[in-house]
Amino acid sequence: MRAAEVAIIDYGVGNLRSVEKAFGAMNCEALVSGDERVLLAAKRLVLPGVGAFGACMSALRARGFDELVRERAAAGTPLLGVCVGMQMLFEESEEFGRTAGLGLLGGRVRRFPKELLVPQTGWNQVAQRGAHALLTGVEEGAFFYFVHSYYCEPTAREVVLGETEYGAAYASIVARGAVCGVQFHPEKSQAAGLRLLKNFAGLEAGES
């Protein structure tokens, strides 16, 4: 079996087709798969996520993909968490009490304060805070499409690649080595989002 360039992890949640199509629009080969062999062999993994954090973690765990993702990330395989997929990279979320995440990045996931309209729905800007191959050709202050009620609060400042203002500034792009996460939906963010996906498809194992 030839290794997929990008495998989008299918664990029964979310709209994965649009992520696959977005890679395709940039001439990047990507496929949606729930097959362990494909996910173990793929050169890069995308961890999507939509809906509740706990439900996503349970579904991931039920298929044993939590361990798979941890192992592959530890081996340096480029990983991109999208939306709740980004949130799952962290240690825990306060959604419905406390739910443990994958713990690949230090920090927790918190709910937006009550005075804000939740979910944050729509296009917001990302101010770049760090350098990473993921951001190549992405304009400073570019708009991306967000839909979320919770946000990530990383322990270490240096993992924050981009920040977005909603009530206060929060981390909207993170990366530690090849473990990356974006809070917005790049597949729904026109040119800037597609560029970011293309950049991800070009990351090599162990690269940062």
Add this chain to the structure above:
Amino acid sequence: MLAKRIIPCLDVDGGRVVKGIRFLSLVDAGDPVEQAKRYDAEGADELTFLDITASSDRRAIVSELVRRVADEVFIPFNVGGGLGTLEDIHAVLRAGADKVTLNTAAVEHPEVICAGAETFGSQCMVVAIDARRRVTGDSSSSSSNGAASGWDVFTHGGRRNTGLDAVEWAARAEQLGAGEILLTSMDADGTRDGFDLELTRAVADAVRVPVIASGGAGRLEHFYDALTVGRASAVLAASLFHFGEYKVSEVKQYLRGRGVVVR
């Protein structure tokens, strides 16, 4: 900062975009994918497809349309019209829609909102409310408290008065798990005299989820008014964009000039 959204709406029948002429005859107005791409290029922030297909094979037609749009348009899109069950919602989301809009089904089976929000997340669940100003002395309203807003909720394409109060129903829909409210003023719809600002603001003030104002857009300042005075998070228009009176980009340029944050 979070930008205010401009959302073109496309009415779809049998997989084609249609336009009603004075609410009577429908004319074919093109391929939904081509229209969607045009709006996408003009800077639309998302798209809403309203399926008015009455045929029994609607589910297959809608899924096919959604699939084609999802393949080529990289902005969020929302599909509504005739969705009543969790299976309907799942089919549309699986085909590539980002969210669904429920109207009549939300009123008749509010548990669908809860179930949808639990299964797919609140962000997927948009509740559409068609509201009409209550005529004084109208006894059809069963609103329970004296602070009733003065707008009734209609279902079945505006044909049936539910007697629900629009502001109360919006708040209830939020509690049930709606992530957005698509609010259409039946009084303003089609008039081009502007959105019903009083209604929009009453609902926007009563909920903590985004409100999309719809019905009545005719001039550029109407969009500005809905987003400022009306406190809407987004504005939706169909014919104004469709017949090319304004491009989405022109609306945005105007709003930007008046200090509204747009993409």
